[in-house]
Amino acid sequence: MTENPLVSLIARGETDRTTTLAALALEQSRVIPADRRAFLHLAQRSASAAPFFTLLAEGEALAGERLGAFAAACGVTEEQAAGHEPLPGCQxxxxxxxxxxxxAAPAEAVFALTANFxxxxxxxxxxxxxxxxxxxxTDEACAFFDFFAEPSPELDRQARAALxxxxxxEARAHRYARLLQSYENQFWSTLHAATP
Incomplete structure (x- = not known):
């Protein structure tokens, strides 16, 4: 796993609940529904990869349901959530x-996404x-992260079948994977730089 300064700070308990962790919740509240719509679009574009993208979209919906408890535990209010200005580097x-x-060709998207899992x-x-x-x-407040931390053999199986x-x-697929991982790193570095 790549060294991630913000995750390292969280791991040591050196971040603030109402600033850094709240910002993480707020940014994810924009990421999750956007990714879900993208996955549904990919599912419509490809018969062979549709089960993979449908499963991803269903997972995003479940994650979105769990995100609220994390945001609440960080002290995020409805007013904060409604007025949040997303950080470009996170989005x-x-x-x-x-x-x-x-x-992207659906198979290239499958490859890029799974490379970052x-x-x-x-x-x-x-x-x-x-x-x-x-x-x-609480477990409820951690459920968003627990959901993504658990391996999904079914998702892996669907990815293999789609590929x-x-x-x-392969050249394009690797390029897309590298870009996606760079944007993942940018998400965390942006959040790290923007919060105390």
């Missing part, structure tokens, strides 16, 4: 996912543990 990731939904899942596992240990968050059923331009 570059879902913007690129939307670009993939419109422009272990990194994102590792961050979520670290954060979930830290929220319980250092911040006293096996399609021609893959």
């Amino acid at each position: 570059a990731y879902p913007a690129f996912v939307a670009w993939l939904a419109l422009n 272990s990194t994102w899942g590792g961050y979520c596992a670290t954060i979930a543990e830290a929220l319980r240990r250092h911040y006293g968050f 096996e059923a399609s021609e893959l331009d």
